[in-house]
Amino acid sequence: MKVLTANRLTDGEAVWFSPGKFWAETIAEADVVDDKAGEAELEAAGKAAFANNEVVDVELIDVELVDGDIRPIRLRERIRAAGPTNRLDLGKQARTAA
Amino acid sequence: MYRYDEFDTDFVNARVAEFTDQVDRRLAGEITEDQFRPLRLMNGVYLQLHAYMLRIAIPYGTLNTGQLRMLAHIARKYDKGYGHFTTRQNIQFNWPALSDIPAILADLASVEMHAIQTSGNCIRNVTADHFAGAAADEVADPRPYAEILRQWSSVHPEFSFLPRKFKIAVTGAERDRAAIQTHDIGLHLKKNAEGELGFAVYVGGGQGRTPMIAKKIRDFLPEKHLLSYATAILRVYNLYGRRDNKYKARIKILVHETGTEEFARQVEAEWEALKDNELTLPEADIQAINAYFAPPELTARPEGDQAVKLARLDSKSFADWVDQNVITHRHPDYAAVTISLKGIGEAPGDASDSQMEAVADIADQYAFGEIRVSHEQNLILPHVARADLKAVYDALVEIELATPNSGLITDIIACPGLDYCALANARSISVAQDISTRFADLTRQRDIGELKLKISGCINACGHHHVGHIGILGVEKKGAELYQVTLGGSADEHTSVGEIIGRGFGPDEITDAIETVVETYLAQRLDKSENFLAAYRRLGPAPFKEALYGGEAKAA
Numbered sequence: 001m002k003v004l005t006a007n008r009l010t011d012g013e014a015v016w017f018s019p020g021k022f023w024a025e026t027i028a029e030a031d032v033v034d035d036k037a038g039e040a041e042l043e044a045a046g047k048a049a050f051a052n053n054e055v056v057d058v059e060l061i062d063v064e065l066v067d068g069d070i071r072p073i074r075l076r077e078r079i080r081a082a083g084p085t086n087r088l089d090l091g092k093q094a095r096t097a098a
Numbered sequence: 099m100y101r102y103d104e105f106d107t108d109f110v111n112a113r114v115a116e117f118t119d120q121v122d123r124r125l126a127g128e129i130t131e132d133q134f135r136p137l138r139l140m141n142g143v144y145l146q147l148h149a150y151m152l153r154i155a156i157p158y159g160t161l162n163t164g165q166l167r168m169l170a171h172i173a174r175k176y177d178k179g180y181g182h183f184t185t186r187q188n189i190q191f192n193w194p195a196l197s198d199i200p201a202i203l204a205d206l207a208s209v210e211m212h213a214i215q216t217s218g219n220c221i222r223n224v225t226a227d228h229f230a231g232a233a234a235d236e237v238a239d240p241r242p243y244a245e246i247l248r249q250w251s252s253v254h255p256e257f258s259f260l261p262r263k264f265k266i267a268v269t270g271a272e273r274d275r276a277a278i279q280t281h282d283i284g285l286h287l288k289k290n291a292e293g294e295l296g297f298a299v300y301v302g303g304g305q306g307r308t309p310m311i312a313k314k315i316r317d318f319l320p321e322k323h324l325l326s327y328a329t330a331i332l333r334v335y336n337l338y339g340r341r342d343n344k345y346k347a348r349i350k351i352l353v354h355e356t357g358t359e360e361f362a363r364q365v366e367a368e369w370e371a372l373k374d375n376e377l378t379l380p381e382a383d384i385q386a387i388n389a390y391f392a393p394p395e396l397t398a399r400p401e402g403d404q405a406v407k408l409a410r411l412d413s414k415s416f417a418d419w420v421d422q423n424v425i426t427h428r429h430p431d432y433a434a435v436t437i438s439l440k441g442i443g444e445a446p447g448d449a450s451d452s453q454m455e456a457v458a459d460i461a462d463q464y465a466f467g468e469i470r471v472s473h474e475q476n477l478i479l480p481h482v483a484r485a486d487l488k489a490v491y492d493a494l495v496e497i498e499l500a501t502p503n504s505g506l507i508t509d510i511i512a513c514p515g516l517d518y519c520a521l522a523n524a525r526s527i528s529v530a531q532d533i534s535t536r537f538a539d540l541t542r543q544r545d546i547g548e549l550k551l552k553i554s555g556c557i558n559a560c561g562h563h564h565v566g567h568i569g570i571l572g573v574e575k576k577g578a579e580l581y582q583v584t585l586g587g588s589a590d591e592h593t594s595v596g597e598i599i600g601r602g603f604g605p606d607e608i609t610d611a612i613e614t615v616v617e618t619y620l621a622q623r624l625d626k627s628e629n630f631l632a633a634y635r636r637l638g639p640a641p642f643k644e645a646l647y648g649g650e651a652k653a654a
Contacts (some may be wrong), residue, residue, distance in 0.1 A: 010125060011195035012149035053127040057145060074577060075524075076516060080147045084517035086445050086527045090178055090193075091148055 142213025402484025515555030524572025
């Protein structure tokens with residue numbers, strides 16, 4: 001399973017492409033695909049958004065579903081999705097705690 | 099300290115205007131990311147995991163209080179209330195919006211700071227001994243020469259697109275606190291038999307995936323030839339350094355592959371051709387730059403000895419702090435103070451906006467308005483009257499920056515690691531926090547004695563793990579973090595690269611492993627005067643391997 005992620009051009013915020021065809025600020029809103037056709041669709045959306053100067057560093061990443069939550073396979077992507085592990089008051093994790 | 103002249107001011111302002119226009123055009127979609135990326139990197143703007151990162155140069159680690167207050171202001175207004183001091187004496191902000199960076203750079207320019215050449219294949223911020231101008235063992239202040247190198251290397255047309263980045267460090271004392279032998283060029287300022295100033299020149303040191311100790315290619319270079327000789331080195335490197343392979347592009351590889359003798363011959367030949375041209379430094383120019391670094395007028399404060407004596411009797415915690423974080427100054431009534439940014443369990447090198455402002459206030463009141471950033475990620479007050487040490491200590495306690503651990507096992511260098519950095523493979527900060535918490539007890543730390551523990555979250559080695567007495571390198575193995583331990587590294591005048599001790603440890607094992615290493619040292623040392631590094635050099639890796647891996651080590 002994969003989701004499409006990037007950083008927003010204006011402020012660098014980590015974002016994920018959502019089924020609503022916009023760049024969401026949390027991974028929970030990401031569009032999860034599990035076949036080649038879905039991946040191709042996401043990649044095309046990423047290329048278009050990059051060309052349109054909305055986002056940079058566009059990448060398809062591997063995820064799994066854990067109790068219905070989207071969880072990236074790599075720690076790097078889990079930290080991107082949550083925030084620094086030493087500062088729970090920063091990043092996306094700070095929003096859910098609030 | 100150095101003050102911008104008209105040329106410097108115009109140059110920095112022009113660069114701010116230029117980059118502001120480039121950001122505007124990028125945000126308007128008029129230039130692509132591929133076009134913009136090299137431009138933003140030239141101005142210190144990286145993209146990391148959560149956001150952009152802005153790396154700001156702190157030339158030779160010297161700040162005045164106005165500059166430190168501006169860094170606090172930037173942290174508060176544009177970032178998330180803190181900054182991260184780095185192993186290159188710089189500061190990084192981890193959360194700025196690209197759209198705010200022109201305003202940040204304009205604010206920085208107003209206090210004579212910038213982010214130019216903090217990235218890219220150019221000559222980076224020149225670093226120096228953080229006790230420069232204060233240390234009792236110093237021959238001369240290395241910072242005027244670092245400043246001369248800064249002026250020469252700023253947007254140097256010939257050296258702006260080198261094969262790879264290039265780092266220069268300068269020390270003015272026999273005891274090397276600037277890690278010069280781990281730099282592309284290391285300069286040791288000293289006097290010859292005639293009492294003239296000059297440099298021992300080291301070339302080809304570096305860390306990263308291929309750690310190398312710099313080779314001395316000249317024992318004494320008269321000071322006036324600093325720029326012509328540096329030019330000769332850079333020319334040889336620019337001509338012969340590899341551009342086909344990023345991992346073999348640093349000058350350390352060129353020196354290694356060419357051979358030190360032949361490399362030195364090439365440099366000397368190049369230098370012969372240009373040594374008495376316009377690059378020769380006129381004595382008047384050296385004096386003019388030196389004048390900027392004239393030490394503050396240190397009036398006699400002989401009451402300091404008695405004041406410290408009484409305060410020590412009154413407060414054990416003050417006594418501990420003086421013993422650990424205060425060093426001898428060249429003036430007997432004064433001291434140099436290390437402000438530890440390594441609170442127990444804290445992220446190494448981080449300081450909040452209010453802490454930065456408070457340190458600026460303390461420096462204004464008690465330390466002639468001068469602050470240094472050390473490559474060990476601490477702040478320094480270089481000139482404090484001993485009579486004022488208690489007041490400084492009390493003020494630092496107020497802002498939780500009085501941790502008495504300078505040079506001890508919890509004074510850990512750590513890169514930002516996978517919590518922030520796009521290049522990292524594993525976390526560094528969390529490991530530092532765990533180890534710091536495990537060894538929190540000061541009595542235990544002081545019993546262990548001097549121990550430099552350095553952690554990098556990837557092979558690029560920003561956390562200097564190769565030269566830690568104990569080094570930790572985080573790698574990613576099968577999707578999980580794994581930490582390799584190296585022992586016996588050192589970044590002083592007897593620089594050595596640590597040896598990998600064996601298989602790595604998981605995040606839940608690494609602190610135990612470090613404790614095992616430390617306990618092995620304690621059991622094996624001759625006595626307390628033999629520090630960890632000396633004991634390791636005497637014992638070699640065997641007892642540590644045995645303690646860490648037991649029978650497994652024998653089988654292997």
